[in-house]
Amino acid sequence: MNFGFSEEQDTIRETLARLLGDHATLAVAHDRLDTAKGFDAPTWAALAEGGWLGLAIAEDVGGSDMGAVELAILAEEIGRSLAAVPFAPVLGIAVPAIESMGTKSQRETYLPQIASGQTIIAAAFAEDGGLGPEKSTATVAQDRLTGRKTPVTFGAEADQALVIAKDHDGTARLYLADLCAPGVTIRALDCIDRTRPAVEILFDNTPVELLPGSDPMAIRRLVDGAAVLAAFEQIGLAERILSLTTAYAGERQAFGRQIGSFQAVKHRLADMFAKIELARSNAFFGVWALASGDNRLPEAAAVARLSALDAVQFTTEESIQLHGGIGFTWAADPHLFLRRGWQLKAELGPAAIWRERLFENIADAPRAAS
Amino acid sequence: MDFSDSPEEAAFRATARDWLDANASLRDGSEKTQDHFMARDADDVARAQDWQARKAGAGWAGLTWPSAFGGRDATPIEQVIWNQEEGRFAVPPNVFLIGIGLVGPTVMTHGTEAQKAAVLPRALTGEDIWCQLFSEPAAGSDLAGIRTRARRDGDDWVISGQKVWTSGAHYSSHGILLARTDPKVPKHKGMTMFLVEMSDPAIETRPIRQISGGASFNEVFIDNLRVPDSARLGGESEGWKVALTTLMNERFSISVGRASGGARAEELIALAARVERNGRPAIEDGDVRARIADFIARQRGLEFTSYRVMTSLSRGEAPGEEGSIGKLLLGKLRQEMGAFGMELAGTAAGISSKAGDDVARWRNEYLTAPGNRIAGGSDEIQRTIIGERILGLPPEIRVDKTVPFSEL
Numbered sequence: 219m220n221f222g223f224s225e226e227q228d229t230i231r232e233t234l235a236r237l238l239g240d241h242a243t244l245a246v247a248h249d250r251l252d253t254a255k256g257f258d259a260p261t262w263a264a265l266a267e268g269g270w271l272g273l274a275i276a277e278d279v280g281g282s283d284m285g286a287v288e289l290a291i292l293a294e295e296i297g298r299s300l301a302a303v304p305f306a307p308v309l310g311i312a313v314p315a316i317e318s319m320g321t322k323s324q325r326e327t328y329l330p331q332i333a334s335g336q337t338i339i340a341a342a343f344a345e346d347g348g349l350g351p352e353k354s355t356a357t358v359a360q361d362r363l364t365g366r367k368t369p370v371t372f373g374a375e376a377d378q379a380l381v382i383a384k385d386h387d388g389t390a391r392l393y394l395a396d397l398c399a400p401g402v403t404i405r406a407l408d409c410i411d412r413t414r415p416a417v418e419i420l421f422d423n424t425p426v427e428l429l430p431g432s433d434p435m436a437i438r439r440l441v442d443g444a445a446v447l448a449a450f451e452q453i454g455l456a457e458r459i460l461s462l463t464t465a466y467a468g469e470r471q472a473f474g475r476q477i478g479s480f481q482a483v484k485h486r487l488a489d490m491f492a493k494i495e496l497a498r499s500n501a502f503f504g505v506w507a508l509a510s511g512d513n514r515l516p517e518a519a520a521v522a523r524l525s526a527l528d529a530v531q532f533t534t535e536e537s538i539q540l541h542g543g544i545g546f547t548w549a550a551d552p553h554l555f556l557r558r559g560w561q562l563k564a565e566l567g568p569a570a571i572w573r574e575r576l577f578e579n580i581a582d583a584p585r586a587a588s
Numbered sequence: 589m590d591f592s593d594s595p596e597e598a599a600f601r602a603t604a605r606d607w608l609d610a611n612a613s614l615r616d617g618s619e620k621t622q623d624h625f626m627a628r629d630a631d632d633v634a635r636a637q638d639w640q641a642r643k644a645g646a647g648w649a650g651l652t653w654p655s656a657f658g659g660r661d662a663t664p665i666e667q668v669i670w671n672q673e674e675g676r677f678a679v680p681p682n683v684f685l686i687g688i689g690l691v692g693p694t695v696m697t698h699g700t701e702a703q704k705a706a707v708l709p710r711a712l713t714g715e716d717i718w719c720q721l722f723s724e725p726a727a728g729s730d731l732a733g734i735r736t737r738a739r740r741d742g743d744d745w746v747i748s749g750q751k752v753w754t755s756g757a758h759y760s761s762h763g764i765l766l767a768r769t770d771p772k773v774p775k776h777k778g779m780t781m782f783l784v785e786m787s788d789p790a791i792e793t794r795p796i797r798q799i800s801g802g803a804s805f806n807e808v809f810i811d812n813l814r815v816p817d818s819a820r821l822g823g824e825s826e827g828w829k830v831a832l833t834t835l836m837n838e839r840f841s842i843s844v845g846r847a848s849g850g851a852r853a854e855e856l857i858a859l860a861a862r863v864e865r866n867g868r869p870a871i872e873d874g875d876v877r878a879r880i881a882d883f884i885a886r887q888r889g890l891e892f893t894s895y896r897v898m899t900s901l902s903r904g905e906a907p908g909e910e911g912s913i914g915k916l917l918l919g920k921l922r923q924e925m926g927a928f929g930m931e932l933a934g935t936a937a938g939i940s941s942k943a944g945d946d947v948a949r950w951r952n953e954y955l956t957a958p959g960n961r962i963a964g965g966s967d968e969i970q971r972t973i974i975g976e977r978i979l980g981l982p983p984e985i986r987v988d989k990t991v992p993f994s995e996l
Binding site for chain 2: 468
């Protein structure tokens with residue numbers, strides 16, 4: 219058993235933290251929120267230039283073929299920086315989908331383009347609050363897709379969408395849709411985090427190509443993997459806001475003392491820390507299950523998701539509280555994290571969905587207490 | 589990042605399992621609910637000593653101790669593997685946790701050669717059972733506030749005072765005792781550690797009954813206990829340093845011990861399948877499902893947190909920041925799970941119809957969990973530790989750190 223990172227992995231983290239720290243500052247995040255600019259193209263380009271977008275892409279198609287653990291490190295650092303980049307749909311969903319379910323030609327066409335940053339592929343999975351293969355009402359007949367997907371994060375910036383839709387048999391499959399193709403209508407949505415904008419996409423007889431290896435089981439596994447990576451993004455976010463709030467509590471004076479010396483404040487920060495560490499432990503199990511192909515991935519993904527959701531909500535809400543009046547202002551940092559946290563929650567669904575997935579998974583397949 | 593046994597770990601597990609298969613019986617569910625570390629009666633103690641002697645004879649006692657002291661030089665992860673495997677068998681309670689986990693390493697660090705020879709072998713074989721005479725009525729979370737006095741008398745020390753919350757003192761043969769030897773200096777500076785024999789008539793042990801109904805801890809009255817200077821562990825006035833070694837090993841033992849045992853959240857699923865809520869099987873109730881799922885997520889998180897601690901220790905690093913959260917989160921989780929298990933019985937919440945049924949088991953969980961939240965550093969102390977040592981927040985304002993103890 220080895221439940222930590224290797225030295226090489228620590229080095230990767232440091233490099234990424236520097237790169238993201240140079241490009242995706244909180245000043246940039248404030249500016250993007252104020253101007254509703256959303257997608258942070260310069261940071262995405264810097265990640266592409268550094269070879270990071272090809273992290274988990276095979277070498278023969280333009281990547282560096284590292285593993286899920288390295289991908290998790292990238293997710294965490296993106297979460298920490300609040301970079302407005304489509305890591306989750308592109309690297310968390312599209313790459314593993316094309317790699318494991320696509321044809322040779324799809325791999326050779328799309329993966330090099332993703333690695334170089336030329337192509338962004340959004341994940342058009344959700345439909346009105348539902349997620350996953352069983353919830354999908356979009357359909358494909360004769361390679362033409364009809365249906366409505368919402369919300370689709372970074373859908374306006376994407377070149378392609380990876381869509382869950384039912385084939386002529388009613389089986390959920392994955393399809394790639396060119397978003398410039400005929401029959402595609404994109405409508406902006408009013409998102410809580412305007413720096414990670416989502417859209418509604420209507421497909422009307424839009425030409426699509428099937429990922430032939432896709433089926434409901436594979437899609438569920440894909441969503442589980444995405445949830446594990448999202449947990450790391452959430453943990454990075456939560457750690458950053460804890461660190462900012464801790465720093466503030468060490469500076470701000472009241473009653474002749476730093477407020478961080480009061481137990482009411484100190485203990486709240488300790489609770490934030492504890493929730494984050496619990497989430498990290500579950501996320502470690504999740505990424506191990508993802509990397510090793512362990513059959514406990516559904517359970518691992520659900521516990522990682524649940525504790526990450528809890529950590530983010532608690533830390534972001536309490537960071538506003540502990541900052542006092544300034545924390546309630548638009549100009550201060552805490553609401554950036556609160557907003558991003560909610561957007562991350564929306565993307566793969568709130569706790570209610572994942573509690574049920576976890577319960578079903580464990581109640582249906584009782585695991586002998588080890 | 590690897591969750592599976594390494595080849596060496598797998599081999600260790602197989603060897604442990606072989607020995608256990610040959611020497612113990614698997615649990616069959618008929619065992620009485622009992623604490624993993626506390627004996628209920630003399631019979632438990634006798635069985636525990638017998639089991640410990642057999643383990644020691646076969647090299648399975650004091651696994652993480654250096655071989656120079658009779659241990660196995662095992663890694664912390666091997667200790668966890670042993671605990672997991674031994675936990676599958678119907679074995680007596682491990683009343684040697686304090687002797688082997690706390691006192692042994694403290695004696696190895698601070699003891700004389702004579703003390704090592706006197707203490708370590710007998711702790712390992714279970715001939716001696718140790719208790720920890722630290723807390724006092726006026727010194728719990730604030731341990732450095734102890735008032736038990738040890739005074740020099742020729743070549744001896746004479747100790748008087750009162751200890752409390754001393755687990756297992758009533759069946760222990762020996763105790764590690766922290767006493768104040770110099771009240772004229774600030775509180776942390778004037779203490780000294782001693783090794784004492786509990787059979788001395790100057791020591792009176794009175795069990796204290798807990799809210800769970802059991803009596804696993806005690807108050808201990810010490811009235812002019814005379815010990816030779818050779819009973820002093822570590823330097824005079826260096827008792828706090830010695831105590832910190834003991835407490836550090838206590839945290840380690842708890843984090844290793846926690847990786848196994850205890851009621852599991854999954855057990856609530858089976859119970860929910862047998863009872864009704866609002867006229868339907870409780871297992872179909874959305875609130876029931878959600879609560880159990882949350883318990884599972886939290887319990888898994890604690891389990892994996894202990895593996896992160898093991899990883900740090902196996903790499904020879906100090907346990908990382910993550911180790912401190914286990915203690916903080918475990919008691920509250922057990923308390924909530926216990927309450928929920930009792931509530932699943934509906935109007936019979938907490939009312940058991942026969943000994944050992946589900947309600948009785950969750951009630952026991954509920955009534956013992958508060959001890960987890962207090963013993964070994966209360967939740968509140970843990971939060972302060974996390975806040976100050978990990979997050980680096982400014983310390984509490986302390987009025988007692990520089991003033992002589994006698995002037996407090």
